[in-house]
Every structure is written in C-alpha cells, then in structure tokens.
Amino acid sequence: DTGVSQNPRHKITKRGQNVTFRCDPISEHNRLYWYRQTLGQGPEFLTYFQNEAQLEKSRLLSDRFSAERPKGSFSTLEIQRTEQGDSAMYLCASSLGTGNGYTFGSGTRLTVV
Amino acid sequence: QKEVEQNSGPLSVPEGAIASLNCTYSDRGSQSFFWYRQYSGKSPELIMFIYSNGDKEDGRFTAQLNKASQYVSLLIRDSQPSDSATYLCAVGGSQGNLIFGKGTKLSVKP
Numbered sequence: 603d604t605g606v607s608q609n610p611r612h613k614i615t616k617r618g619q620n621v622t623f624r625c626d627p628i629s630e631h632n633r634l635y636w637y638r639q640t641l642g643q644g645p646e647f648l649t650y651f652q653n654e655a656q657l658e659k660s661r662l663l664s665d666r667f668s669a670e671r672p673k674g675s676f677s678t679l680e681i682q683r684t685e686q687g688d689s690a691m692y693l694c695a696s697s698l699g700t701g702n703g704y705t706f707g708s709g710t711r712l713t714v715v
Numbered sequence: 716q717k718e719v720e721q722n723s724g725p726l727s728v729p730e731g732a733i734a735s736l737n738c739t740y741s742d743r744g745s746q747s748f749f750w751y752r753q754y755s756g757k758s759p760e761l762i763m764f765i766y767s768n769g770d771k772e773d774g775r776f777t778a779q780l781n782k783a784s785q786y787v788s789l790l791i792r793d794s795q796p797s798d799s800a801t802y803l804c805a806v807g808g809s810q811g812n813l814i815f816g817k818g819t820k821l822s823v824k825p
Contacts (some may be wrong), residue, residue: 642817
C-alpha cells in the first residue's frame with residue numbers, strides 16, 4: 603500500500619447528472635477526510651469518518667452530497683444533480699489518529715459542463 | 716468561524732535566500748499546526764507539524780509557533796527553484812479535521 607488512492611482522476615459531467623468518487627485510504631489509517639479545493643483557495647473541509655462512523659459534516663455539504671465508508675475501509679462521495687459550482691478538485695486524505703497530519707490522495711478533478 | 720489567514724503572495728526570493736512564510740489563526744484554543752506544500756496541479760504534501768511554542772527544525776525547514784500571538788511561520792533556508800510551490804498553513808480543529816489557509820505562492824528565482 604503506497605498511499606491514498608482516488609478514482610477517477612478526472613470526471614467531466616453534464617449539469618444535473620450524478621457522480622460518485624472513490625477513495626481508498628492507507629490501510630492502517632482509521633480516519634478518512636474529504637475536502638474540496640477550487641483554484642486559488644485552500645482545501646475546504648467537507649466531512650470525515652473515524653472507522654465507519656461519519657463524525658462531522660461541514661455546512662458546505664448540502665443535501666446533494668453524501669459520503670459513506672462501509673466497513674471502515676474505502677469511502678465514496680456522491681454528488682447528486684451536479685451544478686457548475688461543484689466544479690473543483692475533490693481531495694481525500696487519511697490519518698492514524700489526529701496528531702500527525704494527513705496524507706492526501708491525488709484528488710479527483712470534477713468539471714461540470 | 717475558525718479562520719486561518721495567509722498572504723497569498725506571490726513571494727519571490729532569489730535562489731539561496733531564506734523564504735519566510737507567515738500564518739495567523741483565529742481560534743486561541745488550537746493545539747496543532749501544520750505546513751503543507753502543493754505543487755501546481757498536485758495534491759498537498761505534509762512538510763512539518765508543530766505543537767509547542769518555539770522553533771522546530773527539519774533539514775532546511777524551520778517551523779515557528781507563537782500561541783500568544785496566534786502566529787505560525789515557516790522558514791526555508793537555502794531556497795531552491797524546486798521549492799517553488801504554494802505553501803498551505805493548516806490548524807487542527809476540535810474534531811481532528813484541519814482548517815487550511817488559502818496558501819502562499821512562493822517563487823524561487825535562479
């Protein structure tokens with residue numbers, strides 16, 4: 603296991619379509635985080651899991667967004683009825699506990715046309 | 716609303732000089748502080764973290780923390796063109812999530 607893996611790397615979708623992204627964390631990491639990053643901005647927190655439990659959701663996470671982490675392993679982030687404002691890089695990160703920072707995946711770049 | 720503020724730059728320094736990157740944060744109760752480097756089109760990578768007031772050194776990098784002033788900085792000695800990137804300051808939130816600043820773009824000129 604060489605790091606956090608995200609798929610797909612790029613996704614172009616039409617407005618109104620649903621999209622799903624996958625994140626496979628580092629295997630021994632119990633925490634998994636989703637962030638969104640737009641050009642010129644820092645990563646913005648969306649949600650995080652400790653094992654399979656979703657512990658916090660940002661106000662940025664509207665009801666069109668849902669995240670799951672079944673069995674505390676990989677996670678999926680789904681966006682329903684995509685809007686152009688959803689275009690961004692979606693970053694997944696994982697950590698063991700809270701002390702030493704995260705390891706980020708390569709991200710999924712979403713373009714809504 | 717917890718905030719992390721950074722000067723967006725760009726900060727331009729000549730090769731071999733010291734680059735100084737600064738960050739302030741709003742939550743006085745914050746306990747953990749991180750610096751990430753992000754190359755264009757890539758994801759952030761962790762450079763250093765610091766928890767205690769004072770300096771922490773790792774190779775050419777030194778993180779400095781002053782909790783009384785709610786200020787954290789990153790010094791890069793002997794800057795190289797390969798250090799050209801955006802540097803993100805992040806502060807640990809109460810639930811273990813990190814709150815990021817917008818980043819400072821550093822350009823090291825040969």
